[in-house]
Amino acid sequence: MRYIVAVLFGAFVFTSSFGQHKMPEFTGEIVGKADRTEILQAKFVGVIDRSNDADKVYWMKSINKVASYKHGTPTPLDEIKAEQKLLRQNAVISDDKDVVSNSRSVVPVVGTNFLGNTLVNSTPPDNCMAISNGGKIISSDNSSVAFYNENGSAILTNETHEDWLEDVAASINVTSGLFDPRVIYDQVEDRFILVILHGSSAFTSKVLICYSQTNNPAGNWNVYEITGNPFNDNSWFDYPNVAISESEVFITGNLFQSGSNGFNGSVVYQVDKAGGYAGTANLNYSIYNNIPGGQIGAFTLVPAGYGQDGEYGPGIYLVSSHFFSGNRLNLYEVTGNLSSNPALNLMSSFIVPSYTAPADAVQLGTFAELSTNDTRMQHAFYLNGTVHAVHHASYQNSGYSGVVYYRIPVDNPSANETARYGSVGVDYVFPSISSYALDTVDRTVMIGFLSVSSSIYPEIGVVNCDNFLEWSNPTLVRGGDSYTDYSWLSGTERWGDYSDMQRRHNAATPTIWMSGCFGTNGNEWNTWIAEIGGDFEPVPFPEAFFESDTNLIYQGESVFFSDSSINQPSSWNWTFDGGNPQTSSSQNNLVTYQDTGWFDVTLAVSNQFGSDTLTKESYIYVLSTDTAEPAAVSEIEKKMEMKVYPNPAIEYDLVNIYIENEDWAQVDINIIDIQGRVVKAMYSDQMKPGVHRLTFNKLALSSGQYVVQVRRNGQITKNEKIIVL
Secondary structure, three states: OOEEEEEEEEEEEOOOOOEEOOOOOOEEEEEEEEEEEOEEEEEEEEEHHHHOOOOOOOOOOOOOOOOOOOOOOOOOOOOHHHHHHHHHHHHHOOOOOOOOOOOOOOOOEEEEEEOOOOOOOOOOOOEEEEEOOOEEEEOOOEEEEEEEEEOOOOOEEEHHHHHHHHHHHHHHHOOOOOEEEEEEEEEEEEEEEEEEEEOOOOOOEEEEEEEEOOOOOOEEEEEEEEEOOOOOOOOHHHHEEEEOOOOEEEEEEEEEEEEOOEEEEEEEEEEEEEHHHOOOOOOOEEEEEEOOOOOOOOOOOOOEEEEOOOEOOOOEEEEEEEOOEEEEEEEEEEEOHHHHHEEEEEEEEEEEEEEEEEOOOOOOOOOEEOOOOOOOOOOEEEEEEEEEEEEEEHHHHOOOOEEEEEEEEOOOHHHEEEEEEEEEEEEEEEEEEEEEOOOHHHHHHEEEEEEEEEEEEEEEEEEEOOOOOOOOOOEEEEEOOOOOOOOOOOOOEEOOOHHHEEOOOOOOOOOOEEEEEOOOOOOOOEEEEEEEEEOOOOOOOOOOEEEEOEEEEEEEOOEEEEEOOOOOOEEEEEEEOOOOOOOOHHHEEEEOOOOEEEEEEEEEEEEEOEEEEEEEEEEEEOOOOOOHHHHHHOOOOOOOEEEOOOOEOOOOOOOOEEEEEOOOOEEEEEEEOOOEEEEEEEEEEEOOOOOEEEEHHHHOOOOOEEEEEEEEEEEEEEEEEEEEE
16 A cells, blocks of 8 residues: 655655565464574674685685485385376376466566586585676585676686685684585675585584675675584584575574484574674674474475565565475564564464475486475565465476465465466476566566476476466576486486576566576586576556545535546545545545545555555645634645656656645756756746646657656755656
8 A cells, every 4th residue: 555645735745765665564363483592693704805816726625425325214205206206107298387378477588698607516506696786696506606797707617615715714614515505685785695504514514604895796705604503402504595684684494413314493593784794793693493383394494585676674584385295384474683682483374285295307318317305495585565485396296396386475374376387297396486577566476497307308497477377388598418417326316406596686677597507418417597588568557546626625615536547447446534425436536525624535446457555644634614724724834745657657658747836936847867968848937836737748758767857946846756668
C-alpha cells in the first residue's frame, strides 16, 4: 500500500527513494526460538595486500579428495535413491515440460559468456560468483579464485585460495584444505564479501570472512577468522550459505561430528558488516544454535538476501527444507541487529507439495553416475513480502531430478505457491535463482541449473518463470564437451553442491549473471560464466491514482473524486473517511461531507495482473459553516509540492505534472536533461493559488533520464526525476 500524507495547499508526497526496505510484521504465533550466544569478537587476521604480491611465486598447493568410500549400513537417503532408481528405469521418457500457453515468461538469452576457473584440483566444484555495479566479477570454486571484467578479460586467474590468502596465511595457520567458497556483492556499500571454510575436523575447522576494502576485488581485503567448532563439542562447520541485511552478514552452516560426520546441528552466525569493511580489530558477532526444526528438523538454513537494488532489515529471513523427503518447509526470522538483542524464531513450519530425493543421474559416454545429493534448500532471496526459494527433487516421482520453486509470503507462509520444472529423461539439479524484474511487485525470476541425461554431457542451463508461475522454454548456457569421472572409482561422481546466480543491480533492464560447471574433454569440471537477459516486458500492474476537484469545503458540501489510475484497472474500491457514501465501487464519485475535520481517502484498484492501493491521509478538510475560510486557511501549513506520474513513463504517451501553489507566484517549469541543459520550457508565468496540471507527450523526448524542475519566484522548489524508456 502506498500513502500520501496531504495537508491542504501543501501536499507532502512521501515516495521511497532509499535502498532500505523494512520487514513486514509477522502476526502469527512463533513456533520456536533458537538459543543465542553473547556478543563475541571475530579474530582479525590481517589484510590481503595485492600490491605486495606482484612478483611472488606461489605454491599453488591444494589438498583434494579424489575418491569417496561408503561405510556402514545404508542410510534412509540411500534407500530412497534406490527406490527412485527403480522408478527411473520404468519411466516413460518425454519432452513435455510444465510450460503453459499464453505465458508472459521471457525466453532467456545468453549475452557475454566465457570460460572461468579451470584449475581443477577437486570435485565437486561448488561454484559461486558475484558481479558489482562497476562490472567487476569474482568467480570461485573449491580450487581457486578468479577476477574478471564484465567483457571476460581476466584481472586475476586461477589463483588457489591459499595463495590468494598468502598475506595472512601464517596468522590463519592454514594446515588443511580451503573449500566451499561463497561470495556476494553488497550493492549498497559497493563492496564484496567472500566466505570460505578451512578444515574438516574440530581442531582445524574455521570460517574465514573476507571484506573488500574497495569495489575492486584486485585491491585489499580485511580477513577475519571465526571458529568452526563454536561449542567445543567436537564439531566442524560445512555447507555455508551467505546473505546480508542492512547492517550485518549472515552465515549459515551445518555442524558435523569430527571423525564420524554425524550431524550435530545447524548454526547461524550474525556478523557485523560495517566493521568488517573498516577493518576494525573487534568485529562483533553472535551465534544461534539449538534451532527449532518443527516437523522436518533444522538443516541447511538458507538466508534470503534482498532480491533487487537496495537492502532490507534490520534482521533477515531464512528458509529450509528436509534433506531427503518431506511435505513441509521452515521459515525463520532473525528479528533485529546485534545491538537490539535479536532472536532467531521459527515463524512457521508449513505444508507444501511432497518432495523426495531423486536417483543419481546418468551421463552420456560412461557408467559413472553423477551424485544428485539430496533435497536440501539451495538458494533464496526476499522481495516485497515474499521469500523466493529453490531446490531440486524427484520430478513427477519419476526418479529424474527437477527444479522446485516456492513463493512464500512471510506474513502468511501457509499461502505459499509452488511450481516445478522438469522433464522425464533429463536431470535438472542444483538450481539458483534471481529476480528478473524492475518493479518489486513483479515476481518474475530466472532460475539457473546444471543438467545431464543419457544423451547429453553435463551442461548448464537457465529457465524463466513469470509472475504467474508460468515457465519459458529453457536456454542452454554451456553444453558439456564430455562426461566427468574425475574422482570416480565406484559408485557416483560428485557433481556439485551449488550453482550460482546474481543480479547486475544497476542494469537498465533486468540482467542476471550466473556460473556453473560443465564436463570437459579432460573428463573434469570447468566453470562457465554467463550474462543472461531476454525481451523483458514489464507486467502492467495497476497503479492507483486519483484527484479531487477541491480539498477544502464547508459542512454539507460535496467533493468530486475522479480516478486517474494507470494500466487500465477493471475494478475500483473507494473508502471515504467521514463521507457519504463511505465506500464505493464506481470509477468516479461525488461524496458529501457533514462532519468537520481532516479526512482520509483510499482507492484500491485491480486488473487481471494484480492490485494496488493508494491512501491520501488528511486529504479533505471540512470547515464548520460558521467558520470564516481565511481564518481556517491560516491554520494550515502552506507549501508548494509537485507529483509526477506515470513515472517511469513506459507505456503511456501523456505525462501529467501536478503542482500545488500556496499563493500567487512567478512559476517556471523546465525539463532538464542529465547534462543540465533545458530540453523544454514547459511554463513561465504568474501562477494562481491552487492545484494545476500540465500535460506533455513523452514521445517528444528521447529515451533517457530527465528532471522536471520547478522554480518559484526564482528559487528551485522541486527537482523530480522522470524516466522515458
